[in-house]
Amino acid sequence: MILNIVFLIAGLAFILIGANMLTDGASSIAKRWGVSELVIGLTVVAFGTSAPELVISIVSAINGSAELAIGNVVGSNIFNVLAIIGITAIFAPIKIERSIMTKDIPLVLLSALALLAMGNAPLLDGASSRILSRVDGIVLLLFFTIFLRHTFSSAKSATPAESQEIERSKTKDMPLWKSILWVAIGLAGLIIGGDRFVNGASGIASGLGVSDAIIGLTIVAAGTSLPELATSITAAVKGKPSIALGNVIGSNIFNIFLVLGCSATIRPLPFGGIGNLDLLVLTGACMLFWIFGWFFKQRTITRAEGIILATCYVAYVAYLVANA
Secondary structure: OHHHHHHHHHHHHHHHHHHHHHHHHHHHHHHHOOOOHHHHHHOHHHHHHHHHHHHHHHHHHHOOOHHHHHHHHHHHHHHHHHHHHHHHHHHOOEEOOHHHHHHHHHHHHHHHHHHHHHOOHHHHHOOOOOEEOHHHHHHHHHHHHHHHHHHHHHHHHOOHHHHHHHHHHHOOOOOHHHHHHHHHHHHHHHHHHHHHHHHHHHHHHHHHOOOHHHHHHHHHHHHHOHHHHHHHHHHHHOOOOOHHHHHHHHHHHHHHHHHHHHHHHHOOEEOOOOOHHHHHHHHHHHHHHHHHHHOOOOOEEOHHHHHHHHHHHHHHHHHHHHOO
């Protein structure tokens, strides 16, 4: 058990460091090729925040740990909306722009609804089992291309102030040789860390006598979302809580459309222990996120709403632990 915990912690460290180095190196190379920093911030850096989930889910799929692959994404997205948005709003109310409410958050809800529908194939079309097939994976990747098209359109129409804000906070300049080295080391860190992390997580699940699904929905999900949580709280303390929105929206969309899309295309993923409760909690969390944004204090996630979101997450985890 101790060795598995060491693998888990070491693997996560490799993944987080590798994702950060890969993002910095890739951003610098893209900038050197003339790609605008706004586009880099909305694509390369957004990908970097989802790299831990991507690596863990793909390695889990290859190793046959489907529940860990799906649980990682579902749990991470639930954590993003309920815990990160909730805790950030407790520190400072989050003002939401109208364009985000009408264009971006609906995509977050769409991703959750798509996964809910795919997880209920036996009920909807009489399929023999609950499985995320290769066709489902391809459909999710097609959704991801639509999201990218939307992202590039948003980049083109962004105001100079929005562009400058992303430029100041996202891209680091470095020599070409260092950029390439950072990318190489980052990729190595992701690969090594992903393998160690998945082995450690599966070992802990076996040792505790619980399923990979529970581990994926809790420990793995929270671990891979720690960078977003730290960034969001720091931004709230500095008076910029809206940064948390970008973290959550981008991460949730990338996680379902890209991460699960790639994983299921590589190898079909049975839902196993990831039940309707988990998928409905994810969908409900996204719906609550949208409702709190539109109603009550219009387009603002207040402290009271943040407490409700965070409390919902605690209740969800408590239920999982009690029924493990």
